[in-house]
Amino acid sequence: MPKGYSDVLIGLQYGDEGKAKVIDLLAKDYDIVARFNGGANAGHSIETDQGSISLNQVPSSIFQTHTLLYIGSGCVVNLEKLQKEVEKISAMKIEMKDRLFISDQAPVIQPHHILMDELMGGEIGTTKNGIGPAYSDKALRMEGKRLLTIKLGDLLDDPKTFFAQMKNNFIETLNKHDLPARDCELTLQHMQTALDFITPFVQRDTLWLQKKVAKGAKVLFEGAQSVMLDVTKGCVPFVTSSSTVAGAAYVGGDLSPNYHRKTIGVAKAIMSRVGFGPFASEFGGLESENYCMEEGGNSHNRDYEERTYDTTAYLQSENPFEVGIALRMLGREYGTVTRRPRRVGMLDLVQLTHAIRGNGVDLLFLTKCDLLQDFNKTKDGTIPLVTGYKLNDEKIDYVPGSNVSYRKVEPVVEKRDCFTLDTTITEWEKLPPPLLTLLTEIEKKAKCKFLGIGTGPQRDGFVLKG
Ligand code: IMP
Numbered sequence: 132m133p134k135g136y137s138d139v140l141i142g143l144q145y146g147d148e149g150k151a152k153v154i155d156l157l158a159k160d161y162d163i164v165a166r167f168n169g170g171a172n173a174g175h176s177i178e179t180d181q182g183s184i185s186l187n188q189v190p191s192s193i194f195q196t197h198t199l200l201y202i203g204s205g206c207v208v209n210l211e212k213l214q215k216e217v218e219k220i221s222a223m224k225i226e227m228k229d230r231l232f233i234s235d236q237a238p239v240i241q242p243h244h245i246l247m248d249e250l251m252g253g254e255i256g257t258t259k260n261g262i263g264p265a266y267s268d269k270a271l272r273m274e275g276k277r278l279l280t281i282k283l284g285d286l287l288d289d290p291k292t293f294f295a296q297m298k299n300n301f302i303e304t305l306n307k308h309d310l311p312a313r314d315c316e317l318t319l320q321h322m323q324t325a326l327d328f329i330t331p332f333v334q335r336d337t338l339w340l341q342k343k344v345a346k347g348a349k350v351l352f353e354g355a356q357s358v359m360l361d362v363t364k365g366c367v368p369f370v371t372s373s374s375t376v377a378g379a380a381y382v383g384g385d386l387s388p389n390y391h392r393k394t395i396g397v398a399k400a401i402m403s404r405v406g407f408g409p410f411a412s413e414f415g416g417l418e419s420e421n422y423c424m425e426e427g428g429n430s431h432n433r434d435y436e437e438r439t440y441d442t443t444a445y446l447q448s449e450n451p452f453e454v455g456i457a458l459r460m461l462g463r464e465y466g467t468v469t470r471r472p473r474r475v476g477m478l479d480l481v482q483l484t485h486a487i488r489g490n491g492v493d494l495l496f497l498t499k500c501d502l503l504q505d506f507n508k509t510k511d512g513t514i515p516l517v518t519g520y521k522l523n524d525e526k527i528d529y530v531p532g533s534n535v536s537y538r539k540v541e542p543v544v545e546k547r548d549c550f551t552l553d554t555t556i557t558e559w560e561k562l563p564p565p566l567l568t569l570l571t572e573i574e575k576k577a578k579c580k581f582l583g584i585g586t587g588p589q590r591d592g593f594v595l596k597g
Contacts, residue, residue: 143396168383486530
């Protein structure tokens with residue numbers, strides 16, 4: 132019989148739900164926090180007394196210093212970025228030695244992956260981290276005699292051969308796309324330095340996590356991106372290239388599924404999405420999608436919006452697109468690094484219920500509930516919610532599997548009373564009655580219990596249900 136156990140925490144919408152803060156909160160009850168998918172495309176921010184820290188590849192429990200941190204074989208590793216991240220964490224006097232472990236089966240992001248993403252990721256609106264090309268090379272394996280994917284362990288065993296292979300892959304990619312010759316020597320040198328730095332963290336025992344849990348360790352798997360961005364279940368092609376759903380933890384996380392205990396889902400009270408793709412509850416629909424994604428999202432970035440719009444006037448607008456702009460500004464819904472605008476939308480209970488059912492979510496955490504108060508300042512002062520979907524005039528209770536159909540969905544919108552939140556409240560029962568009514572409605576509809584809600588950006592800005 133298993134001695135330890137594992138829980139899986141995933142995002143239930145389109146990413147950026149605030150998973151890192153929930154992990155930071157829950158990690159005290161676990162021994163190991165482990166990533167099972169994605170790479171440097173994830174941006175997990177945590178507010179601290181020393182300011183905000185953004186993590187990309189390292190699991191989000193860095194401040195819970197008793198936890199070990201594991202990057203599983205389902206992730207793709209950017210060596211240089213990982214080195215910088217570890218150095219940034221160490222500069223905060225947080226020790227990573229003997230704490231961070233990386234699977235030697237994780238593929239390395241190569242220079243040609245970044246190049247290909249820069250060339251081809253624009254139509255999707257990728258983060259340009261080479262994620263798609265790295266996962267596709269992993270599936271493709273070889274082209275003729277040329278090895279496309281290189282695992283961290285292979286690189287450690289024979290750096291000379293595999294760095295030469297990377298160079299070759301870069302040259303072949305340039306040739307294939309008729310691009311002028313270009314050197315990647317300097318990048319490879321930086322990668323070699325980063326590899327030397329990362330080497331002590333690489334775990335060569337492929338059963339490392341399995342053995343730890345067999346001896347009693349409690350693991351929390353931390354999903355990156357979110358279920359709507361899953362490469363199979365999401366709105367393909369407007370998705371990331373890894374499996375983001377709960378079950379994927381037991382592939383990319385290097386643990387057998389018999390240790391699974393429960394699944395925790397994180398959703399955001401006002402939704403957001405980055406990149407192109409269907410988003411049924413988006414304020415302003417297609418107009419907002421095109422506006423936010425113009426020039427890859429760079430035209431209307433945070434700085435542009437802050438010097439251009441007045442949130443008070445825009446909240447009062449009859450035009451949902453303008454209300455969306457105001458909500459984005461008030462909710463600071465911009466890429467942490469890129470400052471690109473995130474598309475924002477109403478809480479969609481059909482999508483949320485779909486994600487909860489499809490992933491067997493046991494406990495729900497709804498972040499940023501304090502921001503629902505912004506609806507007090509809109510024209511009718513109520514909270515709009517998507518409570519139903521109609522597709523070709525028929526009611527449906529699921530997210531369509533085809534993008535074309537999802538674009539055709541007509542959301543049914545209902546209004547709920549707004550509230551004023553005293554953010555010093557720490558007890559669930561003391562939350563304002565309209566908010567409690569809303570949370571109960573969500574529990575009933577999604578058939579899932581609340582673990583807690585987010586009530587502010589600070590580290591302790593939450594109320595647990597108890
Ligand atoms: P990629 O993962 O960089 O290939 O990007 C594919 C899609 O996933 C794009 O729409 C990205 O904006 C989105 N995406 C990737 N990572 C995140 C994330 O951490 N949060 C939100 N969206 C993401």
